[in-house]
Amino acid sequence: MNGRPLLVIGNRNYSSWSLRPWILAQHLGIALDIQRIVLDTPTFHAEVCRYWPGGRVPVLIHGALVIPESIAIMEYLSELADGLGWPAEQQERAHARALAAEMHAGFATLRSLCPMNIRATGRHVTSTTALARDIARINAIFSDRSHAADRGPWLFGHYSAADAMYLPVAFRLRTYGYEGLSSQAIEYVERATSDPLAATWVRDAQAETEVIEHEEVGH
Ligand SMILES: N[C@@H](CCC(=O)N[C@@H](CS)C(=O)NCC(=O)O)C(=O)O
Structure with a gap:
């Protein structure tokens, strides 16, 4: 085309x-x-x-x-x-698709209580049982990368659609804090949010002037 x-x-x-x-x-x-x-x-x-x-x-x-x-x-x-958006190996591809689908269909509490707000840092929201559960699941996903570590730093070694699906979650954690995250998960969040290929989006987000009040949560 x-x-x-x-x-x-x-x-x-x-x-x-x-x-x-x-x-x-x-x-x-x-x-x-x-x-x-x-x-x-x-x-x-x-x-x-x-x-x-x-x-x-x-x-x-x-x-x-x-x-x-x-x-x-x-x-x-x-x-x-x-x-190339998915891992080359069939089982990893199935796993990556499941993670992407889990994000697309799930994490309702994290998404509603902690909206993505790239400009904001140092925000705190009061935790709930459901939010802590969502973050525990994210922590497990971001921490479990040892199987692919020899191929690269992303969820399946090379960058895939699974990483793309979770980038907004990484930005949320950067905004609302790392409580409940392992050191491996924090390393992943910092890598994802400082990815040079994301830099133009971050720069343009910071330059935007619109403020949507109901998305500005935390203090
Ligand atoms: N399931 C959709 C969700 C799309 C979505 O909710 N987009 C938001 C912006 S991030 C939107 O358009 N909101 C405006 C509205 O719902 O009126 C997808 O995966 O693309």
């Missing part, structure tokens, strides 16, 4: 679902055009509906193809790169 894919995104500071396919594209070397639509405005829904009637971002447009849903976009980007 000709031409660069267009990724329609929300605010870089807050839109965790937009970040996931974008960072995967960076790691796969796929150049994207970007259309940013500011979240939480009276026109957001109508503007997104010009691309996709579901009215949420991200949306990928490539030629006549319109793909909503971050996980479907990531599958497509991986296919554009000969499958």
Whole structure:
């Protein structure tokens, strides 16, 4: 298919679902055009509906193809790169897909109590049993990398869509603190959030001026 894919995104500071396919594209070397639509405005829904009637971002447009849903976009980007978005080995690939699906469908408490807010650091939110459970699960995922350590520092050695799925979680932990994390998990969070390929997104998020009050939680 000709031409660069267009990724329609929300605010870089807050839109965790937009970040996931974008960072995967960076790691796969796929150049994207970007259309940013500011979240939480009276026109957001109508503007997104010009691309996709579901009215949420991200949306990928490539030629006549319109793909909503971050996980479907990531599958497509991986296919554009000969499958390199997932681990090469079948069992690892199955495991990576399960982790990506777990993120896409789960962690409801973490996502609602600790919204992604890349600009913010040093925030504290009161923990709950459900939040501590989500963080314990994240800690286990981020700590369990020894099987692939000889191939690289990411969840499955080489960077994969599983890492892209969890990058917004790493930014959340950077914002709200490392309580409950092992040293291996903290190392992963710091690597992911200081990934040079994420730097332009972080810089652009920091330059955004919109403030969405209900996403500004913690003190
Ligand atoms: N399941 C969707 C979630 C997309 C989503 O909730 N996007 C948010 C921004 S991060 C959005 O568009 N919110 C605006 C709205 O729901 O009106 C995905 O994986 O892409």
